[in-house]
Every structure is written in C-alpha cells, then in structure tokens.
Amino acid sequence: MTNLKTIKHIFRNPGPSDIPCSQLPTMFPSFFEVGFHDFHCGFGWTSLIHYMLLILKKNNSNLRITYIKEKYRFLHISYTGDDDFGEQVIRLAESASAYICESCGKAGREKDLDGWYKTLCDDPQCHSYD
Ligand SMILES: [Zn+2]
Secondary structure (H helix, E strand, O other): OOOOOHHHHHHHHOOOOOOOOOHHHHHHHHHHHOOOOOOEEHHHHHHHHHHHHHHHHHHOOOOEEEEEEOOOOEEEEEEEEHHHHHHHHHHHHHHHHHHEEOOOEEEEEEEEEEEEEEEEOOOOOHOOOO
16 A cells, blocks of 8 residues: 555645546546546646546555546545545645646645635746636
C-alpha cells in the first residue's frame, strides 16, 4: 500500500497535464461508469486527478467515481464503494487542490475574483477562467 506521506508529496506538485480529463475514464475504466462525463472543474487539476487514479489503481481500490467538480475553490469528488484507504487518497487530492491553479496546474492559492473564490496562480490569464 502506498504510504500517505508519499501521496501527499506527489499531490503537492503534480505539474501540468498533457491529456484532457475526458480521457481518464477510458484509461481507468474500473473507477467510472460507462459514459462518465461529469468533469466540472478546470483543466489545471487534471494531473492531480490522474495521479489520484494511478494510486487508487495501484492499491486495488473498489471505489467508483460518480462526480468530479469544483466546490468553494476545492476539488470535490463524489464516489460510491467502501475502501478506507481509497477515501483517504481522495481526501488528500481534494485538500491538495487548494494549492494548485485550477486553470493551468501551476502552484496556486486562494483568489477573490469579485467575491468569487477560486484557487488560481498569479497569471492574469488564469483569472479570466470561468
Ligand atoms: Zn494558472
């Protein structure tokens, strides 16, 4: 089983992704319903979600993801199944999202966009993200 400390370290800086998140259900079919397309968050978190799925797979998790979205500037993942370790991995990915720009995947922090709170980097290009 992968050590939670190691996972925290991996999630801290997952880097940018070179694949669209829509490809993840095909790459990790056991974690998604057929035809899953409920990705409601920015491209910047794709790499974080990808690493999370790799760790779940490596640890033979039986969880099934039902929804992925942004909620109060955090990544929010809904799932079914019963796997304590897998649930901890998902919680860690959700907390790590508070430090990753949801738009580009670089280091980010809380930004107030006219009362709309998002986790973004300092690049103004990412601030027009919606
Ligand atoms: Zn950014």
